[in-house]
Amino acid sequence: MRRKKFVAGALGACALVMGVAPAASGYVGEQLPDTARQPAGAAYRGGDAASATLKDAKGNEVGSAWFTTDSRAHAVWVEVYLTGHFPPGFHGMHVHEKGNCTVGDPTNPFTAAGGHLMPMDHHTGLPIGQLPPVQVRSNGRGYIKFVLDTFTLDQLFGPAGTAIIVHSKPDNFANIPADRYSVRGDPNAPVPDEKTTATGDAGSRFACGVITRDQN
Structure with a gap:
């Protein structure tokens, strides 16, 4: 994963969110913002919409996600609201390549969702x-709203479908964790291993939701 490219894209997304929807970007309250209570797509009419209900390995509903095409910007708005049960702090989040949230092994749940969504014709950069x-936050709740142009809604609905997964730990975007660094400039310093490259060391899959297209 290439950190610089992702950080630049994320900052661009944040800037656009802050410019278009300051109330959502500044959300610190206990209740879900009004914009997220609306049906998916209500704020950005003119495009398709999709959604997912996030559940943990015990089957508890722990959040929701909405995906809405903004036909004006040729982009997709994404909103995620976590309703509790999550440890405080940052959590990695990805769209995975299969719409299958079968728990399987409870000590390593949701492996049926496969890896991060990465179409065969997408050969460079981050997985889409x-x-x-x-x-x-400390009460186990979280909310984020952002816009991106790395995928379209149609790409979420291939033959295998897709799922959104929230992980138990932050995503380091393939940077080596601090406790694995050696002396700076050392040619023998460790490099991201296969696990770091594939997952960003984001930990286990804490919650999963199959993405489904909303009916207009």
Whole structure:
């Protein structure tokens, strides 16, 4: 994963969100913002919409996600609201390549969703399923709203479908964690291993939701 490219894209997304929807970007209250209570797509009419209900490995509903095409900007708005049960802090978040949230092994749940969404014809840069991390407050709740142009809604509905997964830890975007650094400039310093490159060391899959297209 290439950190610089992702950070630049994320900052651009944040800037656009702050410019268009300051109330949502500044959300610190206990209740879900009015914009997120509206049906998916209500704020950005003219495009398709999709949504997902996030559940943890015990089957508890722990959040919701909305995906809305903004036909004016040729982009997709994404909103995620976590309703509780999450540890405070940042949590990695991705769209995965299969619409299957079967729990399977409860110690390693949701592996049926496969890896991060990365179409065969997308050969460079981050997987298109890479999303910004969501921050959870001390009460276990979190909310994030952003816009991106790395995928279209149609790409979420291939033969296998897709799912959104929230992980138990932050995503380091393939940077090596601080406790694995050696002396700076050391040619023998460790590089991101396969796990770091594939997952960003974001930990286990805490919650999963199959993405479904909303009916207009």
